[in-house]
Amino acid sequence: MARIIDWFEERLGLKDTLGPSMSHAVPSSAKWWYVFGSMTLMLFMLQIMTGICLALVYVPSADEAYASLEYLNYDQTMGWFLRALHVWGSHLMIAMMSIHMIQVFLFGAFKYPRELTWIVGVLLFVCTLGMGFTGQVLRWDQDAYWGMGVGMAMAGRVPFIGPGLVQFVLGGPIIGGESLSRFFALHVFVLPGSLIALIGVHLLLVIKCGINETPTPGVLVDKKTYRETYEREVHKRGMPFFPNAAGRDMIACGLVLGLLFTCAMLFGPAGPNGKPDPMLIHTAPRPDFWFQSIFAVLALLPPYMETFLIIGFPVLAAGVLIMLPFLSGDGEKHWRRRPISVLFVVFLMVCLGGLTYLAYKAPWSPVMQAWSGIPTPVQYVQGRSPLELQGAMVVQNKQCRNCHALDGRGGHRGPALDDVATRLNADQIIRQVIQGGGNMPAYGKHLTPSETTAVTAFLMTLHGQNMHEEASGFSMTPRPTQQDVPPFFPERIDAY
Numbered sequence: 001m002a003r004i005i006d007w008f009e010e011r012l013g014l015k016d017t018l019g020p021s022m023s024h025a026v027p028s029s030a031k032w033w034y035v036f037g038s039m040t041l042m043l044f045m046l047q048i049m050t051g052i053c054l055a056l057v058y059v060p061s062a063d064e065a066y067a068s069l070e071y072l073n074y075d076q077t078m079g080w081f082l083r084a085l086h087v088w089g090s091h092l093m094i095a096m097m098s099i100h101m102i103q104v105f106l107f108g109a110f111k112y113p114r115e116l117t118w119i120v121g122v123l124l125f126v127c128t129l130g131m132g133f134t135g136q137v138l139r140w141d142q143d144a145y146w147g148m149g150v151g152m153a154m155a156g157r158v159p160f161i162g163p164g165l166v167q168f169v170l171g172g173p174i175i176g177g178e179s180l181s182r183f184f185a186l187h188v189f190v191l192p193g194s195l196i197a198l199i200g201v202h203l204l205l206v207i208k209c210g211i212n213e214t215p216t217p218g219v220l221v222d223k224k225t226y227r228e229t230y231e232r233e234v235h236k237r238g239m240p241f242f243p244n245a246a247g248r249d250m251i252a253c254g255l256v257l258g259l260l261f262t263c264a265m266l267f268g269p270a271g272p273n274g275k276p277d278p279m280l281i282h283t284a285p286r287p288d289f290w291f292q293s294i295f296a297v298l299a300l301l302p303p304y305m306e307t308f309l310i311i312g313f314p315v316l317a318a319g320v321l322i323m324l325p326f327l328s329g330d331g332e333k334h335w336r337r338r339p340i341s342v343l344f345v346v347f348l349m350v351c352l353g354g355l356t357y358l359a360y361k362a363p364w365s366p367v368m369q370a371w372s373g374i375p376t377p378v379q380y381v382q383g384r385s386p387l388e389l390q391g392a393m394v395v396q397n398k399q400c401r402n403c404h405a406l407d408g409r410g411g412h413r414g415p416a417l418d419d420v421a422t423r424l425n426a427d428q429i430i431r432q433v434i435q436g437g438g439n440m441p442a443y444g445k446h447l448t449p450s451e452t453t454a455v456t457a458f459l460m461t462l463h464g465q466n467m468h469e470e471a472s473g474f475s476m477t478p479r480p481t482q483q484d485v486p487p488f489f490p491e492r493i494d495a496y
Contacts, residue, residue, distance in 0.1 A: 021207055025238035026245050029214035034245070035252035036100035042253040043093040044195065050086040051188065060184035062177035065140040069272045083269035088260055090132055094290050096256065097128055102345060108333030109212035112223045115325035117205040122321045124198050127191055129290065134187035136288050140180060145276035146285035148175055154310045210234065215333035223330055292359035293352045363412035370410045371399040377407040384461065391458025394451045414440055419464030429456050
């Protein structure tokens, strides 16, 4: 073995090439908070290996992609596990990179002389998110098809180049077979190649500029003296990267590898969930976990803010991240002396966590078939006056049930109507129906005055828990009479 190693060493000179990189000194304080970059690199290498194995079976064709994934899940030996490793490797890679960027930010490692290291890291993060999105598209199910549609709709709003960019990425005016082929090329060739090149530059910069020392409160970064002080301290109190720092990296990589295998075995792969069908509009496509916050923001914000969110905010965020080392390139590093930075990270985490929670819990889409497929419960119309029965028919025929539930059935996009009479009086109901409010559109132009009066009369009979009592002929709460419901006349519009 020694002779074989010497034979290769004589021809490649690896000791002279890799030796300085492996033995270069790093600060002795660079301990467990510094392992997330190595874990991200290890996960990326695993993604390459599992991706190559998946590419041996996956068919990047609109007709065959879904079937090839089904084959991997159910027929290919251990195919489901291979897909699970790739999916959960993607999730963990984004997670480790996110933690790494937060640690770098809080430790002030973006300051002089590591400005370029930070900028390359930002580009690595963007490419990693691109890998996550294109990987979801390659599942070629309902989520992938509609997710691609949303992504291209967002790209189409880019000024001047938007339509041409969409045409280029999709390979035509609509989503089709060429679209999948181009996303396959992005996911397998373009983005991994970009990541490999950026990782090489990033590692070179880490070696040339050194690993950031653990910041000390009160010790400032002075561009005139920092390099000399850093080299002197590392030479005096530092440790060789291998085996000291590399040993911790290996332990951390082993732990995240165990976590990856555990998630893959317990939760399995993601999808595919239903064949992509552009004619099937009764669907609720959702992005992967890391894009759920964007999904929630697009649903919550009013339409006039969408263009800024889609185009302006990403450009602004990327610009701020890239300019950060030049705006705050010296001074205090320690997070205790930078309270605004800490508050920003906390605010960001709370916002992303809250939006992600809303994305999973909030009912964003109406139940489009509720008005025709879910009838009004019998107890809600028994013993009603003709005017109230007419209001029940309007509620059903005007598709109010698509967003509002009765007796737990119907849409949940808006509040349930079972107890609306306990929350709003007749005037407030008329105002809400005519003018809308919140996420409810205005129906003033879609209902006649008589229909509005009938709807109000019907809604004023809904008192929640009393519905079943009224259906049995007994109620402790008197039902409003027709005189309690103000008639709606066109001249009363100004009053609301």
